[in-house]
Amino acid sequence: MANETVVRFGILGCAQISIKLCKSISKALNATLVAISSRSLEKAKVFAAEQGLPDTVRVYGSYEAVVEDENVDAVYIPLPPALHVTWAVKAVERGKHVLLEKPVAMNVAELDQILEACEANGVQFMDGTMWLHHPRTTKMKEALCDEQRFGQLKLIHSCMTYNPGPEFLKNSIRMKPDLDGLGALGDIGWYSIQSILWAVNYELPKSVLAFPKSTFNEEGVIISCGSSLHWEDGKCATFHCSFLTYVTFDVTILGTKGSLRLHDLTLPFEESFGYGTFSESSEIDYGNIESGRWCPKPNEHVVETEFCQDVWMVKEFVDLVGKVKSLKMKPDKKWGVKSKKVQIVLDAVKESIQRGYQSVEIMMN
């Protein structure tokens, strides 16, 4: 691509995850970091120094400054979710393309504001979920789509947990109702719901029923919850998300003829060695179930990858932005549609919890 298609990134906020994105941007072709910001100029300077950012990267003491910077094409927004709608819309209205951390918004109404602003201003939207962009994810989808091997999808279970400890539960922005309010459901529950919808090609469930007895912190933010999801054709999914148990990123997908599992959805165990794995099993002789030779050990599939998944994400975003920027193509709406479906289900789970664990129907439109 010609030089003019290089996408110039600004980052709003020096969050922990911003460290990773600085590296991802530096590794992706046709991407360059040109600005970072924090509410405190001092904090932004320390971040720039610690990350060894080149002098060409402008360091700002306000998010506003990045949004106003005419040399910024696209912003990465890792701010607390409650601030997403404000800053995403501000950026979009200045013509910036947006790579927005998950959970993308506090609810669907806020996300609609963001997506409508993107539409009105002709800019690209993508949420910051990395695993969707790993080559492993493509290979898994191929396995699920293989009717001979996998059959018809029936059950999905996803469990996303980690245990950041009492200090986090008390003081993290993920635990403050004015900054996040979605807690574990928004943070890791996002991955659970997303993995489930990804598996069913983003077909929305008909209803959602949260498990009784979610756990909340003193300010009423979700620390731990779970839900079942139900489709008209009998497909069923369940998920748990929790800040109270040891780290787990499991997804199990069962079809009539095969199964697919992974235990490291969000960050592949072996990504730093250049690959990701998943296990898959099929073809069994049911006649032998009770004689004990019934079940083949799952096959481990190794998917090599040239880049880590965060780099793949940036590359995909940069490609889409490049098409808008230099080829004057329309932004691709598919990522916004996918994010919205995750948010719709997330909202329904939250509503089910708030309504005392009643079933919530999801409206199709």
Add this chain to the structure above:
Amino acid sequence: MANETVVRFGILGCAQISIKLCKSISKALNATLVAISSRSLEKAKVFAAEQGLPDTVRVYGSYEAVVEDENVDAVYIPLPPALHVTWAVKAVERGKHVLLEKPVAMNVAELDQILEACEANGVQFMDGTMWLHHPRTTKMKEALCDEQRFGQLKLIHSCMTYNPGPEFLKNSIRMKPDLDGLGALGDIGWYSIQSILWAVNYELPKSVLAFPKSTFNEEGVIISCGSSLHWEDGKCATFHCSFLTYVTFDVTILGTKGSLRLHDLTLPFEESFGYGTFSESSEIDYGNIESGRWCPKPNEHVVETEFCQDVWMVKEFVDLVGKVKSLKMKPDKKWGVKSKKVQIVLDAVKESIQRGYQSVEIMMN
């Protein structure tokens, strides 16, 4: 042990699983098969010939004959669950010790009849669940009890499925309300509930809530269902059981500090090679979560075993029966207590389904 402590087995019914038990009995010390039966003498003779049973094994054309045989110390009952209470009680009243296939009864009331008969007649009861007796199970329990490694138990998920096909769903005894009626819930759901209760040291949950939309066959027998289980202290478990998806025997147990998983609960993949495995993970540096070095790949633990789990089960049963028979000790009630707790939860799940997926409280007594 002296020769007189040999336990002489009779088998009621030439089911597929009886083939396995004939072999287990032949491999266990101090156990010998002395009688088999079927409702049809012809069928019993064919079974004896096909399995190459020695001439010393008496072959009967009725279950009654085994129960009346004075040379039988203990019976193995793999009959359809609806027949368990009748034949278990008959056998127990003739002084036979009972190894009873799961699900042990159609409901707790029936199981109580069986257990009361065992108590009154001084005979040993054990259900026919094999996995509980594998040395791997002991090792897993040690891992779960290690406070430093596993912490406090928080979440359990168990998924037990297989897909025996339309012929089975129509004609299997597991699909006939008069013979079974518990369907997938009694067959593989038994394992799910048992694995969950085993993990929590058989502490009964406070409530049970079946997932909406179980699947039934034309005669109203459960083909597929699931449930969440809830304890007073916030522990939560979920399970799926289904005759509609590819074979899966997964259990995932999450604590505050560690996790434990296996994908072959009921029949270890590698049992025929003399071992079973489970994976376990703990010790993580949460500071590195977002930099991508957060999660250690689970460790695979290999547990060697001299015998397959079915042989271990028979050995355990024979040891207990031997103590009653030759040492005149009282029967050990622990296996009856464990089976009853599984049945209590199973009944509650069935009740939740029957009551339109309402929460069912479990009475403690």
